[in-house]
Amino acid sequence: MRKRWIYLLMMALLLVGYGLGKQVQASDPLPGSDQDPLVTKSYVDNYIGSHYTDLQQQIALLTQQVIKLDQRIAVLQKQIKTEIKLVIGQKTAYIGDEAKTLPVAPYVEGPGHTMLPFRFIGEVLGADIGWESSSQTVSYQLGDKEMQLQIGSKTATIDGQEIQLDAAPALKGAHTVVPVRVVSEGLGAEVTWDESTQTVTIIP
Numbered sequence: 001m002r003k004r005w006i007y008l009l010m011m012a013l014l015l016v017g018y019g020l021g022k023q024v025q026a027s028d029p030l031p032g033s034d035q036d037p038l039v040t041k042s043y044v045d046n047y048i049g050s051h052y053t054d055l056q057q058q059i060a061l062l063t064q065q066v067i068k069l070d071q072r073i074a075v076l077q078k079q080i081k082t083e084i085k086l087v088i089g090q091k092t093a094y095i096g097d098e099a100k101t102l103p104v105a106p107y108v109e110g111p112g113h114t115m116l117p118f119r120f121i122g123e124v125l126g127a128d129i130g131w132e133s134s135s136q137t138v139s140y141q142l143g144d145k146e147m148q149l150q151i152g153s154k155t156a157t158i159d160g161q162e163i164q165l166d167a168a169p170a171l172k173g174a175h176t177v178v179p180v181r182v183v184s185e186g187l188g189a190e191v192t193w194d195e196s197t198q199t200v201t202i203i204p
Contacts, residue, residue, distance in 0.1 A: 082095055082096045082204065083095075083096065083201055083202070083203055084121070084124055084201070084202040084203075084204075085199055085200070085201050085202075086102070086106045086116060086199070086200045086202075087106070087197065087198055087199050087200075088105075088106050088107060088108060088114070088198040088199075088200075089105050089106070089107065089198070090102075090105055090106075091103075091104075091105045093120070095124060100120075102117050102120055103117055103119070103120065103173075103175045104117045104172045104173070104175045104177055106177075106200060107177075109167055109170075110167060113166050113167040113179050113180075114179065114180040114193070114200060115167065115170070115177040115178065115179060115180075116177060116178060116179075116180055116183060116200065117175055117176070117177055118138060118140075118149075118169070118175075118176045118177060118178040118182070119138075119175065119176060121183055121187065121202065122140050122142075122187065125142065125187055125189065125204055126142060127140050127141060127142040127187070128140070128141045128142070131176075135150065136150060136151040136152070136171075137149065137150045137151075138150075138151075138169065138176050140186065140187070142187070145159060145187075145188065146158075146159060146160070147159070147182075147186040147187075149165075149169045149176075149178060149182065149186075150169070151168070151169050151170060151171055151176065152168050152169070152170070153168055153169070154166075154167070154168045156169075156182065156186065158185065158186045163185065165178075165179050165181060165182065166179045166181055167179040169182075180193075180200060183202055189202050189203060189204050190202070190203040190204075191203075
């Protein structure tokens with residue numbers, strides 16, 4: 001009788017152990033799966049290989065988006081109008097909030113003709129400035145817009161057409177000064193005048 005009970009007890013323990021073993025095996029991760037802590041090198045290589053094309057496509061898409069953003073920023077920067085302020089008799093000009101030193105201070109000549117340093121204005125607006133010493137002619141080019149002025153002459157050529165200036169361009173030392181009308185008509189910028197502060201404001 002005692003041997004029989006011992007036998008039954010051993011059988012019960014074996015059955016319980018088998019059941020526990022099945023539960024443990026059922027909860028273990030499959031070898032090589034995402035949950036397997038011991039992922040093999042071949043599994044990693046296969047995983048990277050299968051996703052490499054997708055990663056390349058995503059990188060290419062992001063690169064295109066960055067290029068488009070850069071282009072948009074460039075367009076917006078061109079659209080931003082930075083005011084240029086010059087004060088009669090002062091060599092400090094302001095481009096937005098940035099102070100710049102002028103080669104020649106603006107001045108008033110004759111009956112209210114404001115004269116400005118031509119190269120400084122042209123370069124701030126992004127133009128190419130040329131100088132022909134034999135004829136004392138200065139030229140300006142920005143895109144398809146062209147202008148020629150001659151020192152001492154009130155006749156200027158703008159986009160192939162002659163116009164009459166209020167005052168002739170002049171040399172102050174080695175620097176060309178021109179009447180403010182050249183800036184508004186020749187450079188295509190908006191110009192305002194503040195009498196109280198003697199300030200010329202140029203808006204591209």
